[in-house]
Amino acid sequence: MLKVGNATLTLIAGCVLIALLYYGRAVIAPVVFALFIIMLVWPVQRALSSIMSRYLALVITFLLVVFLLLGFGWLIAWTVGQVGRRILIDAVRYQLLYEQLTTWLDGHGIAASVLWSENFSVSWTLRTLQSIGSRLNNTFSFWLVALVYVLLGLAETDEFRARFKQLKNxxxxxxxxxxxxxxxxxxxxxxxxxxxxxxxxxxxxxxxxxxxxxxxxxxxxxxxxxxxxxxxxxxxxxxxxxxxxxxxxxxxxxxxxxxxxxxxxxxxxxxxxxxxxxxxxxxxxxxxxxxxxxxxxxxxxxxxxxxxxxxxxxxxxxxxxxxxxxxxxxxxxxxxxxx
Structure with a gap:
């Protein structure tokens, strides 16, 4: 009976944890990403601290993180832009392919034009653009909050270790x-x-x-x-x-x-x-x-x-x-x- 009770409590705790991770992602995800970045760059900060002041090493390490993230973000934006530009260049080709596909579907009894008009409209386009804008805003906020956590975390790595060494257990x-x-x-x-x-x-x-x-x-x-x-x-x-x-x-x-x-x-x-x-x-x-x-x-x-x-x-x-x-x-x- 005790084992069944423990299993039930474990299951409930797991469900609560999953719900917390999902609904608290705006708070938890930036912290997790910051810890991930700190794990990667902390050896760099430690190596720099051995040849220069601690605060200068912190600044250099943090700027390195910022430049790497900006570079990776620019690479993603450039790639998306190139793909989008190619799609615009070949718009006529895609229109022709769409017409051929629509004709083929209509010939097989599938009213593609009706389905398109019902699911894709001006209101759908506006909602999509609003969703993209909201996601971009959330992404910017995510990076900003994560970088703040990275800066604070890198500044406290040594103190964190010292606090653990002072624990009774x-x-x-x-x-x-x-x-x-x-x-x-x-x-x-x-x-x-x-x-x-x-x-x-x-x-x-x-x-x-x-x-x-x-x-x-x-x-x-x-x-x-x-x-x-x-x-x-x-x-x-x-x-x-x-x-x-x-x-x-x-x-x-x-x-x-x-x-x-x-x-x-x-x-x-x-x-x-x-x-x-x-x-x-x-x-x-x-x-x-x-x-x-x-x-x-x-x-x-x-x-x-x-x-x-x-x-x-x-x-x-x-x-x-x-x-x-x-x-x-x-x-x-x-x-x-x-x-």
Missing amino acids: QEAANSFLRASQSAAAKIRFYMLLRALMSLATGSLVWLLTRLIGLPFAETWGFVAFILNFIPFLGPLIATLFITAFAFTHFANWQWVLAVFVGLNIIQSVIGSVIEPRLTGKTISLSPFATLFSVFAWGSLWGVFGAFIGVPITIVALTFCAQYSTTSWFAEILGFSREQ
Whole structure:
């Protein structure tokens, strides 16, 4: 009876936690992202602190974070702009394809024009534009709040460690610090590996599209580079998106098939052969845990959740592996118990 009660309480606590993460995402997500950034750049700040004053090292590290985020944001905006410009250039082609598709659907008994008029109207367009504007405003607020947390967090890293060392329960404090250091090291390794694999994927996609003759090869390389930071889902979206564009550009299906097969070969070789060999046992996260992390956190926090879902899971499992009572859960999902 006691075990049933404990299981019920655990289930209720889990539901409350999920609801808190979803409805409190405007507050929690920037904090999580700030902690993620601090894990990545703290070694830089520590190295700079050894050769200059602490506050100067803090300023340089923070400016580095700002410049990197601005650069990444500019890259995303440039890529979207290039794709949009290409769509506007080929507007006549897309109109012709739309008319051909409408004629084909009408010939098979599907009133495409009626469905279009019912679901896409001026009011729908206005709502979409308002939604985009709201999302851009929320994104700006998110980055601003996250950067404030990053600045405050970097300023208190040493004090945070000192406070933990002053706790009465030193065994618990040391376990927490060990787990934190291990999680941070794994996150840095994961992001370095993900960046290298994304760079390799983007370069090969650029080479493939350039050899085949698909316009804006550089843009497709950047698309593959950016989306590859989201495991499984990102490469799939990139493959479908580039293939769809190739379908509208080339007149025959053989070239479209060549693009599709080439993209799948690139993604399979890098994602299924090279990356697992480089990862080794450092981050031996099971494919199920990786895919579940992307979809679960993506459903809670959108695109940002899909991006940061795997790092969150790595941190959580690292802490689980640190303690004997929860190490079994980490081992099931591919993590070895921390010594």
